[in-house]
Amino acid sequence: MSRLITITINDKPYQVEPNQTIMQAADKLGFHIPRLCYHPKLSIEGACRVCIVEVEGMKNYVASCAFPVSDGMKIRTNTQALRTARRDIIELILDNHPQDCHTCERDGNCELQRLAASMGIRARHFEGERKRYEKDLSSEAVIRDPEKCILCGRCVRMCSEIQQVHNLTQAHRGFHTVVMPAYNMPMGESVCTACGQCINVCPTAAFLEKNYTQELFEKLNDPNLVKVVQFAPSVRAAIGEAFGLEPGLNMEGQLIASLRKLGFDYVFDTQFAADLTIMEEASEFLERLQSGGVLPMITSCSSAWMKCLEQFYPDLIPNVSTCKSPMSMQGAVTKTYFAKKKKIDPRKILSVAVMCCTAKKYEAARPELMFDGMRGVDIVVTTREAAWMIKSAGIDLVNIQPEEPDHPLGISSGAGAIFGATGGVMEAAIRTAYELYTGETLVDIEVEAVRGLKGIKEGSIVMDGKEIRVAVAHGLGNACRLLERVRQDPSRYHFIEIMGCPGGCVGGGGQPYAQINSIPLDDENLRKRAQALYDLDKAKTIRRSHDNPDVQKLYKEFLQSPLSPVSHQYLHTHYKAKTPVGIIPRNERTLSGDSK
């Protein structure tokens, strides 16, 4: 219990904890000091200078996000001089920013816009040259627009500190400072894993997902196509936020109804394919376990994680499950099993996926996932894009009557639902693997050890006397840390789940932007979204993937059995090592400027 200290804010004394910054103390007291580059999960940057305050005895203003409180400190947050300085600083940012709010994707949902409005900037005093850059549209998933960048450095810190991919950095100096991959190479050629976390933390539209809404609207109006859509578990848990609802509401039924109104002929559920994935993956795991195959086995449904592995841990490729992701499995059975059943030419099927994920756009384009000359999924749109389309079409998602998904690829178990939360895939796999292996029903199917937001979680389960050690990591940084453990001691775990995004898929790069009273990647929001899925699991009568009757039917009618040749042809894939470009591998880095 540390002694409280006294600080004065705007002439009033307050008792606060020591060992915190002025901003942290002020936030707790209800003084919201405006800010741009600060984020509680990222290192302190002190770059935007918007959060400046006056501290008595200091000649210059200090950044409240960085300056620690001390006993007796006298702080002013809102003097006229400070307001003018802050106003001028925001204006300087606006003066080097495109003036196209009305046609910008983040119009109405942009932190810079909100800050400028709160500063009351009514005139421009310092306008001059504005920076000009080409947009980088090279990536399938994440596009860069350096003209919109305000150089807050959040993306750099997110990509380096939390994701540990280190793709982005500030380059050059002065007016020519710009955030970019090494050597300004196109994002599509860089080590970017397409996780989209940069989009999540970006306060403006400097990073956006590659937008397919126009193309999708066109195709939805094409009478020659059979329009089929699937949507991820995490989408239903978060799309309400894009409509102003509080986080954690499960909008599954309303989303299905809205998608139908949008023009889709069949609305399926990725959760169905999640059950299918569990069938294949649990079987694959048990086969490795029983026949001395490569262990630990690592899940493969996170596409950002797969690119990260292929680039930085190619030696562990044999460990990865050969299963495709649920989205890709769904795409495959849609254009084979479903097409045959309904006697539709698969080439006439428009297979669309609404995903919480930006990397799924990259995944859908991977050539290894093609079969019979077709892509499993033709268009991937994020939760944000889908929300915009629904609004643009005038559909009232909030109040629409909920509907059920279509057969035969629409029903799901509770295990499929929890795929969106970190630990969910592992939990679902355990539920099925246990019963396949022991022949007994697993009674405690809620595996607490793998739930929650701890970066790396460990657990174990005993199957027929054999202890199976599992580990779960979310966020690529934690994934890398976990893999270093595996490299050191491959026998430490048997089965590993990795999700590339902090919080798991519920925190994906395609999820709705933080609402006005929140911040990106807020832990509470992530918990609430995950809880919606856990509640959905609880509410279902079928909670184990192998109990899904439509999945059983799929095997009976088409796939025959897990890991059969047919399953391998359509539901499994392979991976290839990729040389990272423009980045020094970790073990080759030395100190700079070393003069021998």
Add this chain to the structure above:
Amino acid sequence: MADKQYKLTFCDGSGCLKNHAREFRQLFEEELRRHQIQQNVQIHLSGCLGMCTKGPILIVNPGYILYGNLRSEDAPEIVQEHLINGKPVSRLIIQEDHLYNRFFRIFGDSEFFGRQMRIALRNCGVIDPEKIDDYLAMRGYEALAKVLTEMTPQQVIEEVKKSGLRGRGGAGFPTGLKWEYTAKQSDPEKYVICNADEGDPGAFMDRSAIEGDPHTVLEGMIIGGYAIGSRQGIIYIRAEYPLAVQRLKKAIEDARREGFLGERILGTDFSFDIRICLGAGAFVCGEETALIHSIEGARGMPRPRPPYPSVSGLFGKPTLINNVETWANIPVIIIDGADWFSRIGTATSKGTKVFALAGKVRNTGLVEVPMGTTLRDIIFGIGGGIPNGKKFKAVQTGGPSGGCLPEKYLDTQIDYESLAKAGSIMGSGGMIVIDEDSCMVRMARFFVEFTQDESCGKCTPCREGTKRMLEILTRITRGQGKPGDIEKLERLGTMIQKASLCGLGQSAPNPVLSTIRNFREEYEEHIHQKKCRAHECTALLSFVVQDNCVGCGACKRVCPVNAVSGNRKEKHSINPNLCIKCGQCYDACKFNAIAKV
């Protein structure tokens, strides 16, 4: 005749003779013969030196070692220790012999050097910087030996604190305090850094110090390492100084070989080594946290402080970082004593400062003077005043981060506080003299162009603000100034000073704000009358043919746009609408008949 290794001068004046000087000399010569080195030594006699109470006097060169109070038994010791072993006998050297005296003795009679007090630069120009023996002969590494054998780390810190030495890089933080903070940290892994980035354009104090006397920096750093408990020193030096880098490498090699660097220095338990890290062309890397990031392999961008490097610096460890000139003062403080050192300078700023005197002044170069010397003494005394009969206009101190001080500040006694009070800064010691032919607006623009170019780009006020200041200043110098521009510059400048993340941004507006404060009329003339009284801003100039034109036609021939008209032997004229102000006619006219107005 081959050069002798030593030249000895025995005082042969009456006072010394009374003190048995000749007997002493005879004994001395016998010793030389006994050791068979008489052919290495050249002996002179001199008349009375005037230091009669301390006779007999013997002066040994090189090194201008002044021995006094000599007795016959001292002769063998001097011959053995000094002439043969190369180690001057300290106890016999007369006390007025401070380290800086040697330079003064050699060069003190010149107008330029006579008024200087060369402490940091005491060996520059005196020794061969690539010979460690020369440094040793000037009592080099004696301070280190004293520190390691006679002083505790705490005592060393107390001595540096007592001296009043303040950081010479520009910020002027009390050096002893910084050492104390770093020493207090309990982490066993600590670093010592020398900031040799010297990014100020026109500054070459650090370069000269390293090129001329690299060992003093090493010695200072090793003493610093001992004081704070560090084993590793790093010299961060800009890559644009290849000769200085080469001299440093040689010095480090030699120091290692002689046992001043490495394991168990001079046989004690203290081990310390130094490595060199090259800069890569960024002015901002002279800022301490940006420098540290650069050494770590990251982008050279500063970070907010606290935490200060003394608590968390290189690789998160307590780090002591000081400027080259600061380090160069340390051996002097140890040998000549903090008491003596603190008697030089003013009440708040002790010791000397090296200034790089440049611009419109007769004697440009490095000037090291005690703090408290007036600007007038430096510019007109040592500098020799303004050449070509021009009038002094201003002096710019502190490099691109400093302000321009007009005539009324010439009697300012230079120290950290007085310069800040006058609206400028000490900075690293740049001092540029400006005469009536320089435009203050153009000068401000020049410096802002530099800082905008070098701004690391991290924080908004510096990255965007200096760009906007530059745009306004450029417009003004092009005759496109608007009413309200001065107020905008003041508003921007004040905000950038107070809101920027690091010293680069915080001081970037200084040239602008100080010229506006002291030379506002020039700004107003540029904006409202489109006039540049120094005739430097070409867009505001008119080239006008005067009455003494003889009509030779030289200007007409060189004009690239046919703006000159006139007949032979008649006064020519220039059409202002066509004139592009290239100045060719002005250069071509042999009769000074074209005026820039």
